[in-house]
Amino acid sequence: MSKTTAFQQRVYDAVSQIPAGKVTTYKALADSINCGSAQAVGQALKRNPNAPEVPCHRVINSQLNIGGYLGETQGASLEKKRQLLAEEGVEFDVGGRLIDGSRVALP
DNA sequence: AGGGTGACTGCTA
């Protein structure tokens, strides 16, 4: 068993609450868990012990830009994340930017 | 126990 902390549990819970076809920003997520730092949220997702259980691919940054996936900031993993989002109806451009900002589910 | 890092954000040049 991984040593998941309460903070990470909150992050995973909040992320798993994101409906399909929608995405959320690290800032909104951090605010949702009452955390003043989105970087801490990213840290939890980067070290996420349950990647397939948590739709971490539905989390993007404030600039509507894709963050990363399974610790890969660049590479094929990013393309896979983009593909997953495209399957849910969220389309991204070649630069990894969200095309339809309305897909962002703000709390 | 301490320091450095990071899937971030916001402002300024």
Place this chain on the structure above:
DNA sequence: GTAGCAGCCACCC
């Protein structure tokens, strides 16, 4: 529009 700097919280070595 891009580029650089500082601030923030939690985790890892």
